[in-house]
Amino acid sequence: MQYELTSVRRCFLDEMARIESRWMEIFNSSSLQRDLDIAVQNCDDEFIARHVRGWIDDVATGESKIRSLRDRIDEI
Numbered sequence: 001m002q003y004e005l006t007s008v009r010r011c012f013l014d015e016m017a018r019i020e021s022r023w024m025e026i027f028n029s030s031s032l033q034r035d036l037d038i039a040v041q042n043c044d045d046e047f048i049a050r051h052v053r054g055w056i057d058d059v060a061t062g063e064s065k066i067r068s069l070r071d072r073i074d075e076i
Contacts, residue, residue, distance in 0.1 A: 038073065
């Protein structure tokens with residue numbers, strides 16, 4: 001199911017980029033907020049916890065280019 005969700009998510013984002021570029025700008029600019037929501041929803045998941053901790057460490061260092069939590073989870 002996780003694989004299917006990832007595939008559908010990519011397909012959806014590709015289609016939105018094609019038909020509404022402004023929506024993609026807003027979507028991309030809100031990645032930190034989306035990742036925070038994912039972190040809160042999954043903080044008690046033992047399989048995802050290490051990815052959440054890694055993402056938190058990266059955000060805490062203040063780096064400008066960090067890999068999103070969604071990307072880290074999708075690679076599981």
